[in-house]
Amino acid sequence: MSGRGWVVQTAFDESERRAWAGQADAYAASFAGLCAYPVPGLLDAADVREGTRVLDVGTGTGTAAAAACERGAKVTAVDAEPGMLVRAALAAPSADVRLAALPRLPFADDEFDAVVGNFVLNHVGQPREALRELRRxxxxxxxxxxxxxxxxxxxxxxxxxxxxxxxxxxxxxHLPALAADDDFPRTEQGLATLLRDAGLMDVICGTLSWDHRTTTEEWWSGPAAGVATIGQMVTSQDPSVIAEIKNHFESLSAEFVGPDRTLTLPHTALMAHGRA
Structure with missing residues (x-):
C-alpha cells in the first residue's frame, strides 16, 4: 500500500476544513480541556514509552504529542489546520509537527511503532479509509x-x-452530515469492527466515562466563536436566534451547575486499539 495516492475529499471533509479554519485559539479556550481527558489512556493503549516512534494524527493543540514527548517518545504530529500546528509546536517543541490530513498521510508504510488519533475519526469523511491509513x-x-x-x-x-x-x-x-455509506455505529462493537476491517488484530474497545468541569461562560465560548459543528450551527443564525439559543443553554445548564457554580458535564467516549 502507498500513502501517496490521490483521494477526492468528501463534502464532509471540505466542511470540516472550513469549520476549523482559524479556530485554534477558540478551541484551546473551550473544548480542548475536555478532549485531553483520554490522552494518558490512549498512549498506554498504544504502548508509548521512551524511544517509541509515535505519530499523533489530528494533534489539535498538541496535547497527546506533548504527553508522548514527556514519556521520551520520538513524536511526529500532524493536523489539517495550520493554526493548530502553531499551538502544537509550542506544546511539544521536540516533536516533528507537520501539515497533513487523512485519509492520506505523507509517510512510508510501517514507519511508526505507534499511531494515535484522539477524536480525529469524528472529523473525517471516510473513517474506514482513515483507519486503513493509520494501520498502513x-x-x-x-x-x-x-x-x-x-x-x-x-x-x-x-x-x-x-x-x-x-x-x-x-x-x-452548508454543514453536510457524514454520508450514510461512510458512517458506522458509534458503539464498542461498531468501532471494534471498524478497526478489524482496517486490518488490525487483537482489537479491544471500551467506554470511557468522566465528568468534565467547566463554567457556563467557558462552555458557551466555544459555540459562540463557531468552534466545531455545533458552533457553526450557532454562528450561522441571526443574532436574535443566537440570543435565544444562549438563553436556552443558560436555562438547561441549571441541571449541571453545583453550589460552587461549576458546570459538571458527564461525557462518554469510546477508546479502541489494535495491533498491526
Missing amino acids: VTRPGGRTAVTIWTVPAAAGQALLGRAVQAAGVTRPA
Missing part, C-alpha cells in the same frame, strides 16, 4: 489507538445540542 503507517506488531464520541451522546455532551434544538434550529445545508 504502523509497523507490524505496532499498535494503533483511537477515540471517538459515543452516539447517543452523554448528558453533558448533549447540552449544547439541546439548546440549539430548543431554539428550533436544524443543521444547515
